Amino acid sequence: xxxxxxxxxxxxxxxxxxxxxxxxxxxxxxxxxxxxxxxxxxxxxxxxxxxxxxxxxxxxxxxxxxxxxxxxxxxxxxxxxxxxxxxxxxxxxxxxxxxxxxxxxxxxxxxx
Amino acid sequence: xxxxxxxxxxxxxxxxxxxxxxxxxxxxxxxxxxxxxxxxxxxxxxxxxxxxxxxxxxxxxxxxxxxxxxxxxxxxxxxxxxxxxxxxxxxxxxxxxxxxxxxxxxxxxxxxxx
Numbered sequence: 497x498x499x500x501x502x503x504x505x506x507x508x509x510x511x512x513x514x515x516x517x518x519x520x521x522x523x524x525x526x527x528x529x530x531x532x533x534x535x536x537x538x539x540x541x542x543x544x545x546x547x548x549x550x551x552x553x554x555x556x557x558x559x560x561x562x563x564x565x566x567x568x569x570x571x572x573x574x575x576x577x578x579x580x581x582x583x584x585x586x587x588x589x590x591x592x593x594x595x596x597x598x599x600x601x602x603x604x605x606x607x608x
Numbered sequence: 609x610x611x612x613x614x615x616x617x618x619x620x621x622x623x624x625x626x627x628x629x630x631x632x633x634x635x636x637x638x639x640x641x642x643x644x645x646x647x648x649x650x651x652x653x654x655x656x657x658x659x660x661x662x663x664x665x666x667x668x669x670x671x672x673x674x675x676x677x678x679x680x681x682x683x684x685x686x687x688x689x690x691x692x693x694x695x696x697x698x699x700x701x702x703x704x705x706x707x708x709x710x711x712x713x714x715x716x717x718x719x720x721x722x
Binding site for chain 1: 612641643649650651652653654655656664666698700710711712713714715716
């Protein structure tokens with residue numbers, strides 16, 4: 497069982513549309529991160545959310561951390577082709593390990 | 609400021625061989641973490657090195673090993689390669705320990721095992 501379940505796995509929409517992707521878990525986390533990875537590159541950190549119910553905005557991207565700190569969503573308004581990429585959520589591993597645990601990601605394609 | 613660099617970018621090996629991948633962190637960063645990315649399993653943590661010491665290790669067999677040098681550059685080694693080791697190997701550096709600091713990822717090394 498995956499610690500972090502991301503949905504949808506794939507999403508292809510037209511430029512200008514809005515979309516929301518989700519990151520869900522049955523575990524509680526002290527913080528959660530969202531990354532975007534483009535082909536041929538490593539993931540790039542977009543945001544870290546730490547407080548239950550927290551909402552952070554990054555231009556057209558809105559990130560929300562669930563009240564119970566078990567889930568998060570990423571909403572993109574008026575998507576553009578430059579938003580195309582793999583969106584990953586990640587949390588700090590438990591049990592003393594410091595590595596990040598990632599969800600499998602949402603592959604997003606924005607068509608012109 | 610130069611980002612994280614990884615060499616080589618692409619590598620093809622055959623089963624049974626061994627491979628060494630290299631990672632140069634951002635200048636001043638002392639922590640280097642390694643991750644394996646595959647379509648089936650996604651991104652998985654391999655290990656983290658800080659000040660030349662392995663701090664943490666993920667759930668991978670002993671064929672996967674690494675080290676860090678005094679200049680913070682890191683190498684990872686995979687021995688007795690298996691087909692399933694084909695993956696994108698990413699390294700990430702952070703200023704101090706990865707637990708409390710943002711990690712910056714390199715572009716990865718694409719390893720293909722035939």
